[in-house]
Structures are given as C-alpha cells and as structure tokens.
Amino acid sequence: xxxxxxxxxxxxxxxxxxxxxxxxxxxxxxxxxxxxxxxxxxxxxxxxxxxxxxxxxxxxxxxxxxxxxxxxxxxxxxxxxxxxxxxxxxxxxxxxxxxxxxxxxxxxxxxxxxxxxxxxxxxxxxxxxxxxxxxxxxxxxxxxxxxxxxxx
Amino acid sequence: xxxxxxxxxxxxxxxxxxxxxxxxxxxxxxxxxxxxxxxxxxxxxxxxxxxxxxxxxxxxxxxxxxxxxxxxxxxxxxxxxxxxxxxxxxxxxxxxxxxxxxxxxxxxxxxxxxxxxxxxxxxxxxxxxxxxxxxxxxxxxxxxxxxxxxxxxxxxxxxxxxxxxxxxxxxxxxxxxxxxxxxxxxxxxxxxxxxxxxxxxxxxxxxxxxxxxxxxxxxxxxxxxxxxxxxxxxxxxxxxxxxxxxxxxxxxxxxxxxxxxxxxxxxxxxxxxxxxxxxxxxxxxxxxxxxxxxxxxxxxxxxxxxxxxxxxxxxxxxxxxxxxxxxxxxxxxxxxxxxxxxxxxxxxxxxxxxxxxxxxxxxxxxxxxxxxxxxxxxxxxxxxxxxxxxxxxxxxxxxxxxxxxxxxxxxxxxxxxxxxxxxxxxxxxxxxxxxxxxxxxxxxxxxxxxxxxxxxxxxxxxxxxxxxxxxxxxxxxxxxxxxxxxxxxxxxxxxxxxxxxxxxxxxxxxxxxxxxxxxxxxxxxxxxxxxxxxxxxxxxxxxxxxxxxxxxxxxxxxxxxxxxxxxxxxxxxxxxxxxxxxxxxxx
Numbered sequence: 001x002x003x004x005x006x007x008x009x010x011x012x013x014x015x016x017x018x019x020x021x022x023x024x025x026x027x028x029x030x031x032x033x034x035x036x037x038x039x040x041x042x043x044x045x046x047x048x049x050x051x052x053x054x055x056x057x058x059x060x061x062x063x064x065x066x067x068x069x070x071x072x073x074x075x076x077x078x079x080x081x082x083x084x085x086x087x088x089x090x091x092x093x094x095x096x097x098x099x100x101x102x103x104x105x106x107x108x109x110x111x112x113x114x115x116x117x118x119x120x121x122x123x124x125x126x127x128x129x130x131x132x133x134x135x136x137x138x139x140x141x142x143x144x145x146x147x148x149x150x151x152x
Numbered sequence: 153x154x155x156x157x158x159x160x161x162x163x164x165x166x167x168x169x170x171x172x173x174x175x176x177x178x179x180x181x182x183x184x185x186x187x188x189x190x191x192x193x194x195x196x197x198x199x200x201x202x203x204x205x206x207x208x209x210x211x212x213x214x215x216x217x218x219x220x221x222x223x224x225x226x227x228x229x230x231x232x233x234x235x236x237x238x239x240x241x242x243x244x245x246x247x248x249x250x251x252x253x254x255x256x257x258x259x260x261x262x263x264x265x266x267x268x269x270x271x272x273x274x275x276x277x278x279x280x281x282x283x284x285x286x287x288x289x290x291x292x293x294x295x296x297x298x299x300x301x302x303x304x305x306x307x308x309x310x311x312x313x314x315x316x317x318x319x320x321x322x323x324x325x326x327x328x329x330x331x332x333x334x335x336x337x338x339x340x341x342x343x344x345x346x347x348x349x350x351x352x353x354x355x356x357x358x359x360x361x362x363x364x365x366x367x368x369x370x371x372x373x374x375x376x377x378x379x380x381x382x383x384x385x386x387x388x389x390x391x392x393x394x395x396x397x398x399x400x401x402x403x404x405x406x407x408x409x410x411x412x413x414x415x416x417x418x419x420x421x422x423x424x425x426x427x428x429x430x431x432x433x434x435x436x437x438x439x440x441x442x443x444x445x446x447x448x449x450x451x452x453x454x455x456x457x458x459x460x461x462x463x464x465x466x467x468x469x470x471x472x473x474x475x476x477x478x479x480x481x482x483x484x485x486x487x488x489x490x491x492x493x494x495x496x497x498x499x500x501x502x503x504x505x506x507x508x509x510x511x512x513x514x515x516x517x518x519x520x521x522x523x524x525x526x527x528x529x530x531x532x533x534x535x536x537x538x539x540x541x542x543x544x545x546x547x548x549x550x551x552x553x554x555x556x557x558x559x560x561x562x563x564x565x566x567x568x569x570x571x572x573x574x575x576x577x578x579x580x581x582x583x584x585x586x587x588x589x590x591x592x593x594x595x596x597x598x599x600x601x602x603x604x605x606x607x608x609x610x611x612x613x614x615x616x617x618x619x620x621x622x623x624x625x626x627x628x629x630x631x632x633x634x635x636x637x638x639x640x641x642x643x644x645x646x647x648x649x650x651x652x653x654x655x656x657x658x659x660x661x662x663x664x665x666x667x668x669x670x671x672x673x674x675x676x677x678x679x680x681x682x683x684x685x686x687x688x689x690x691x692x693x694x695x696x697x698x699x700x701x702x703x704x705x706x707x708x709x710x711x712x713x714x715x716x717x718x719x720x721x722x723x724x725x726x727x728x729x730x731x732x733x734x735x736x737x738x739x
Binding site: 018019021022023025053060061062063075079080085092117118119120121122124125128133135136137 | 162164165166200339340341342343344345348381382383418419420421422423424435436437438439440456497499500501505506540571573575578579587588591597724725726
C-alpha cells in the first residue's frame, strides 16, 4: 500500500465518527513517523475536521510530532526514581554519544531521536530508557553507548 | 512440574525474555513433563528476572536474579527433589530470604498478579473470575450492588479518596437514555506503576469491576483510558477484551441476561492533566484535554453530556473481591474510616523496590523497613515522597504516619495514587522540589493563569536557588505564589502543584538556607554549588580519573598526584565515580 492509500484507509476508518481526532492522528503519525503539514490539510478536507482542531490536539499532547523523527526513538525516563538515580547524567551521556546539542533531538543521519518521558514505570531498574519498544534498565553513563551501538 | 516466568515489563527489561528462551531450550527434546507458562509481575521487581517452579508434589519455589546459564541446573535440582536454594527468594515450603516480604502483605487487588497468565481468560475464570459478575447480574438488584460497595467503605484509589459507592449512586440516580463507565488508566505520576502492574498482571479483574459498575449504574458502554507509554498493558487489555467478547462476557445479553455492555480502549496521547476526570473525558471526546469547572460532575453530565462514572484501575480491581466476599469481610482489612488495602509502588533508595499491597493504616515505617527491607545503600533515610508531583516529602520524624488519606494529608503530602519514592541523604530536597515543579510546569494545560505563570515563576526561583543565586526573601515569595496558585486553579493539577515546594520548605527549611546563605548543597547534588578536588594524600596516580574525564580537565601522569582544572570541569562526577581510592572529593 502506498502512502496515500494508507492515509485514505485511515480516513475511511474514522470519517464521521465522533471523538475520532486523537486516534485518527495517532494512526496517521504511524504512516510517516510524524504529522506532515500536507497530510493534515488533506485529511481536514476529506473528513471535515478543522485544521485548527487537529493542530490544537497535535500540539497539546506530547506524543504528536510535527517534525520528521529518527528510525529509532530513545525515551529517557525522567521519573522520580530515575531522577534520584542519575537520569540527567544518562541523558547527557546519550547526547554526547550521538553528538546532539541541547536544541537538537534527532541525529543528522536520521537514525535516532532522543526524548525525555515522564515515567516508564520500571522504577526498580532506574535509571531506565526505552529504545523503540525495548526497555533497558540499570544504566550507567558508560553503558548507554554500547546499548545504542547495538541498533542498526 | 510447572514453571512460570514473570514477563511483565520490568521483568522483560531485566532479561526475563532470555530466561524464558533458556528454559524452552533446556526443555526441548527432553522427556520430562513440564508445563512452561507466562505470568506477569509478582511485585518483587528488585529481584528480576524471576521464575517459579511448582513440583508435582505441590511444593513451589520462586527464584530471583537468575541468569540463563543457571536455569538448567535449577530445574534439574527440582526434578531430583533436592532444589538448589542459593537463588531461591520465596517459598511456602523452604526457608527463603523474601518469605517475610510477601507474608507481611495483604493482597486483594494484586491477588492474581504474578500467579496467573494474564493473557488467559481460562486462568482468570479458574480463579473465581467473573463469578462476581454472574452473581450481580443474575441475582442482585442495582441498588443492592451499590449498597454493598457503599457498605464496604471502598474509597477511590486514584488519590482523592471519595466514596466509590456514593459516586456510583449519583450516576445511578441520574436518569438518562445513555450512561458511560470510564476506567482511568492514565497513570501519569512519575514513580508510580501500580495500575500498570494490575493491567499487565490481571486485566480481567479491572474489566470485571467495570462490568459490575456498568450494571449498577445502568450503563451499557465503557472506555479504558490507558497511557500509551504502557504498550504491554494495552496489549494485555486488548486481548482480555477480545477474549471476554468471545465468551459472551462483554457484548449483548451477557450470560443470558438482558444486560449489554461494550468496552473500548482509548490510548492516551501524553498529557498528565488527563488524569483529571473532566480533562480525561474531553480527551476521549477527541479534544484538547483541558479540565472543566465542576459542577456539573460527570455523574450528571460526563462523556458526551451523559451521566458517567469514572474510577481508577485499582478501585475497579477491588470490586469483584468485595462482591464475592462481602462488605463485612472487606472491612476486616484496614481502618474503620478507610477500609481495605492499598497498592504502592516502592522505588528510590530502597532495598526491595517493587509493587506491594498493604492494609490501609500500615505505618510508613512498616512499609519502608518491613516490606521494603530498609535502605538500599548505607546512607540514612531522609524523606519519602508520596503522591508524585501533587504530593510532598515526608521527613523522618513523621515516619510513623499511617498510610491513609487524612493522616497523609495532615503532613502536607497526599496519599495520591500510590507512588512512594524513598530518599536518602544523597538527595537534595530543593532539587526534588524543582524536579516536580518542572514536571507540573510542563504539564500545566495553561487554562488557569496562576497555574500557567505562577508555576513558571516558582520554577525560576528554584532554579536560582539551586544555582547559588537565591535570596532569603525567595522563600517567602515561593510560599506566597504557592498559596495563590492553590487558591485560583480549577483542577487538581494546579491545586496540588505547589505541594512539593511547600512540604520541603516546611520540613527542610535549613536546606533552603544552606543553598541561599552558605551557597552550599548539603546533599552534594546541585552542580553549580559543587567542586570536585583530588586529595593529594590519597591519590596514587592511577590515571583512571583522567581517562574517564570527558572534557580533559584532569592533568597528571602515572604515579603522580592528579589535579582537576576547575575552569574546564563540568562537574559530571565521572572522576568521583571512577576513583577506587576515595581520592576525589565532592565539596
């Protein structure tokens, strides 16, 4: 299925259903990894949901992204247990390993996107990060590089 | 023989997946009668990965902190009826180090977690699953169900502690052609994972609670609003709903009665404020999750303007047990004003971190030093944080406070949903206050001015104090702003956001003064107030610190005393961690 077919299938699934904006955007984001401007305009025209409403929702919730993201998403847990166990140092170590500055979140080769997340609920293994769907615990600033290098 | 491997998300992160594979590999091609099963979290996250072996004579041993290499010899030893006990953590039949841990808990909500396969409806059914639902829809009237829940004294486990029975009664009394039941599984508090443990470990118990509620209030449709950061919980829940539909437990004419119920999952999109019920309802309706003024309460006008009952995961997980065992039996646990049990997520600098459940009224001391096994490192206890970003830090002199809504509230903290983070003297309380305020500041939806801007100003002041630029009047300004935010915010997020600051000022004022007046961080956390130096008498010139330093700030050659260039030092602490001779000092 090409991109347009995928988007049309998603539109068909949610068109006319009430309360559909959030799941609609969630599925759209899975197609491209982020919400493209053109996609939003197209979907707005097809479904009748206002562009402003979609952007209102997309900018309110932290999971929506308006910029392209890397192939792998690194979520560094910033929960309380991780914070007191040195999550900040982990975050800086990853930034250093990936050559990211404070204002960048995606590597220039498009491989990784680095973000912070409130709590992954694996507090016993603090500090923790999640790469895509895998959780890695008991991290040290030394160990994160080796874990990252395992991803293609 | 039966082997059960704990495959909840913390177990998987600790390597339980490899353990499962190792067991499969060991069993492959061997002529032994072993059933290998998956289960979820027994709560002893500190000992993951964990598996349990039950031999044919009914004896069971739980092993913890196992490696894939050890699996074979452990299984073999159990087959020979001479079980290896070195890695055993728990057993009703043998002396094990954690026997007391589980023994001192009372498990109602977590009754099945870590024991049954959460993906198997048959295992749930075999453990009295959906019997309470059957009893309710076949033999009870709506008012009778509500009366049992009211009599049980169950109070909302999401944090506010409102009577669940009363809440149901309000939704029941409001007549309407359509009503909804919502389960709040948007567990957003950092440091809390009770709901995740329940949903991953026993999703049917939550569904059964929702079904009973739907019958009692007269609803025929429900939503579980679950955090998207919990992919495994969502997966287990989806499977559970599909299985229940297939068995006719969810759908039309449930169990042959005229009771209908359909259930949907809504995955949250990441907004802490959606834990507030009116914001959550807005989010299900597809809008920005911003709270509304109450009244009208959702019991009158909730989802799509219809009467709606909203409880959290743990509350619903109590319901089936109460129906089956009766209100009186439930009241035998906990306190007169606050019966039953409470699940807590123990984390931080505590030895036995994990998911626990104790009767209401148990003291913090018993939770931390009893079930929790005391402090993890040799540093003394400093405070315990309850209630996440809405809560507060309770200091050592109040450690005999019972866990129960009103007593915790008196300390300035809140019971919250059950996150309990233990801190030792290496934790800076101003840094903790700043950490939580930074969180609530980020998560403020922006509707109320004081919550939006007041928290920002408070955060700036805390940033100033932790970087050594604080002024004495800052403490009064913080206090004043805090009360203005509490007074003028619409929802619980704003009303409770200042709690971490207020409790730390109340109990750890001297630490604020040390930062402001002495420009010193007693816990050695605030980097701007720290300096790393090398003790010439202890340094043997091993060069480890110089090699670890990411900015080449340490000079010195082999067997010579090393020196840190303070201008280059970024205070990352890598040298401090690396030195094996205690020569790097943090001052």
